[in-house]
Amino acid sequence: MKYQTQKIALAYMGTALGLFAIQVLMGLIIGWIYVQPNFLSELLPFNIGRMLHTNALIVWLILGFFGAAYFLIPEESEREIHSPFLAYLQLAILVVGTLGAVLTYTFNLFEGNILLGKDGREFLEQPLWVKGGIVVAALIFLFNVSMTVLKGRKTAITNILLLGLWGLALLFLFAFYNPGNLALDKQYWWYVVHLWVEGVWELIMAAILAYLMLKLTGVDREVVEKWLYVIVALSLFSGILGTGHHYYWIGTPGYWQWIGSIFSSLEVIPFFAMMAFAFVMVWKGRRDHPNKAALLWSLGCATLAFFGAGVWGFLHTLHGVNFYTHGTQITAAHGHLAFFGAYVSLNLAIMSYAFPMLRGRDPYNQVLNMASFWLMSGGMVFMTFTLTFAGTVQTHLQRVMGMAYMEVQDQLWLFYVMRFGSGVAVVLGAGLFIYALAMPRREVVARAVAAE
């Protein structure tokens, strides 16, 4: 670690990992409700558990991005973070907001109150005051890192990362716009939900992957930068109009069916380019970096993102197909592998790289970390398959044969049992990952004891 303020990243990444644990545990609970529908129906109804699962996911991923930024920006811009105090203040605001949201959801506080109660829109359920806190925290962050970058060395990596993070914060402002007309509400809702994961978050992903490739493979910066610009251009070219793949059935004009189908099909290309980029860098690179686990997560990220977002996204993105699959388990299959491949793995990759340095612990539990990669990724891939089969059966019975929703759900029970099983593997993998980063290596401990 070259710069003292990189330490800020530790607080962000640690908090993110705590929420990650809560997120997957909550997944397990709602996954069990699918198997045994009355489970916890009084204490923690499905809708509340689902909200905690998806919101914890989004919040920890963003905390991870902030952590990654605080870690890599000092190195890239060759100076300390402008204000460590503001960085910790920002984290405190986010933690208070998160706790507020969790308490409001769990106990269903202030129901119907516009300022204090929860907002009913998926992913954006946070009470208004929490949304306000998020904006304040984002402004503090943007000020802090932009000041650092402006005063220091400017690189393509920091420029793209900042562009992505500015985009993330500005697009979140659409969460405040909630028109009464349902079609309009949905139209703007997707500005946040789609333009995040299929727009500006891709820039963050490309920048962090580029940084990891630079460090882990020792390829020339000019080569990394050329790829980076191409990937960013491809992402924005396809992803912005690709929003149309959510406008097929919400009451928007018919031309969206064509715009959405064509441009969202093109969205596969940047994800393919990111995978090609990662493998070509490893192939061309001369450096044999000792942190193999960070490399494994980076390659896994690029590959699973291509399959989860690219292949599983394309599967249901043409309007002729989406007419049948819309809102079925096919969507859930895609949502899980896309989020896991692209953004969960990305965070775990940069954490695997940064943690040993931040904690001054090299070598660390690298083999356990790699085992956690296979356990977690294997679990998520299996889950994706079970949900895809469930979705195929569901689409046929419900949308082609016209069977009733609940009748079809009875037919899917076995798939939900298997989904739960794969979820157990994911949770064990997550626990192993956290253990591998948080605990010192056995041999190191043994040597220290022997030396006493």
Ligand code: HEM
């Ligand atoms: C990392 C990038 C991506 C992530 C994290 C992601 C995640 C998601 C999630 C969570 C949903 C469900 C939203 C909801 O209705 O609540 C969704 C829907 C959808 N995604 Fe993606 N996605 C990504 C990329 C893509 C790509 C590249 C494509 C197309 C090639 C795509 C096609 C779709 C389609 C068509 C739907 C609507 C499904 C329906 O009608 O029910 N996604 N995505």
Ligand code: HEM
């Ligand atoms: C890091 C891993 C995980 C990620 C990234 C993730 C992501 C998501 C996302 C994005 C959704 C919303 C899906 C949509 O709208 O289509 C969701 C819902 C859900 N997840 Fe996960 N999840 C993860 C782990 C788990 C685990 C371990 C389980 C346990 C079985 C699980 C069970 C569920 C269930 C039951 C739902 C609700 C689906 C529905 O409403 O039908 N998830 N998850």
Ligand SMILES: [Fe+2]
């Ligand atoms: Fe989308």
